[in-house]
Amino acid sequence: MNPVLEVAGLKKSYGKTVAVDGVSFAVQPNEIVGLLGPNGAGKTTTIDMILGVLAPSGGMVRIEGKDVAKKRSEALQSTNFAAVYAQVPGNMTVFQNLKIFGLIYEVPNLRARIEDIIREFDLVPFHNTRCGVLSSGEQTRVSLAKAMLNKPHLLLLDEPTASLDPSTAQIIRRKIKEYAKSGAGGILWTSHNMHEVAEVCDRVLFLSHGKILLEGDPKMLPQKHGKKDLEELFIAVAREPLTLELE
């Protein structure tokens, strides 16, 4: 099976500061990969480069075999994303936002798809409500609805459940897991909630100082490195990355 996302030797530097330093990984079509790391590790920079909004200093990104640097539009046609820092415009209604992005992503049978996704994300009461007056959790659901609107083959989720209550977060996690397991697409997921990551991700990549430090099954990785759980391992990566590098 060909990966939906291939990242090879990806690098981004700003002058002498290296934000991402030769990162390589792949995401398979029905796989959820967690991109983990402390603040400033290079997660969002990596995602920005995958989305084509930041030019890499080196390396390449391929989505379904298409080089993002050369065929950005084609590569992003089957991609979508949701991030806490990229809410949809608050001065348009839920329906209007989904209509605009549905047109941009050329979603077929758009009207029916919008109604489906509004139901799926429990947004029916907010159909004609401006997004700016929704609670942060409701806005996050709209962002996720926008991200799933085109049934992307590659879905990038940057802390997708950060502002959701535990009950809604669990429902959203289940939906996203079902989406991946149905073979509709691969998912790259960042989160600081290690319990969530352990529950959702098939594989995790620990990023520290712009490099992938560890990689593996989130259920096996902590024991392999002598840690109680993923959270403890995360703390070790954040505070003592060198000791893990030597193991």
Place this chain on the structure above:
Amino acid sequence: MKPIRIYAIFLRQIYLLRGNLTRFFQMFIWITVDILLWGFISKYFTGVGNAHMNFFAVLLGAILLWDFFGRMMQSIATAFFEDVWARNFLNIFASPILISEYLTGLVLTGVVTSLVAFVVMLFLAGVVFGFSILVYGFAVIPFLIILFLFGIALGIVGVSIVLRLGPPAEWFVWPIPAVISPFVGVIYPLSILPHWMQFVGHLLPPSYVFEGVRAIVAGGTFSGSAFAIGLCLSLMYIALAYFIFLAVYRKAIRTGLIARYSAESVN
């Protein structure tokens, strides 16, 4: 380029216009003030002494054409600012939309809203002052083409300035028409300007329009060569503006400004 994506950018602006009457009124308020102000000035001059000149054609008509140009430019810039104000850059630029599609969508918005404003201006000038744009005959078509194209070019330049310098730079964009107006002779001939200003004026397409306005009012015609020069200059400025935008956009992608636009600068 895919028309559906261009339509998406246009439709977003229509939703915004429909959603808040403030946006709708700002399309007409300043042009209404201008029409009333210059209409009464024209009326006053016409009544002074034994004036033989058609002041409505020279002043009110010229201001009407100038406002059409200004609206064209500002409509494009405003459509872009909506994405700045709504912090929508990441959603837009991380989508499959091409830069040419995005810009065309902004231009389409500018074309439609400025044409609506122009019709309102014509109606107002006709009803209040009995002025008809047809006083210029068929020359009004090349006049509008030149102003329309140059408005697009400056609109794209305005957008580029804000993309490069950040949201506060929008205050550089609003006065652009006012800054160039002394050079293009909206209500006076270029010949009264100092040589260096005349030189600058001849590089700006609207100069050919307003010289043409005065030539027609004086009983002459708008020459084909003046139209050709104005048209060529306008098209050249559009191409230049597009390349400026592309260069600014590529730099923003390289530096990470697109992804961090709310920071205004990545330095």
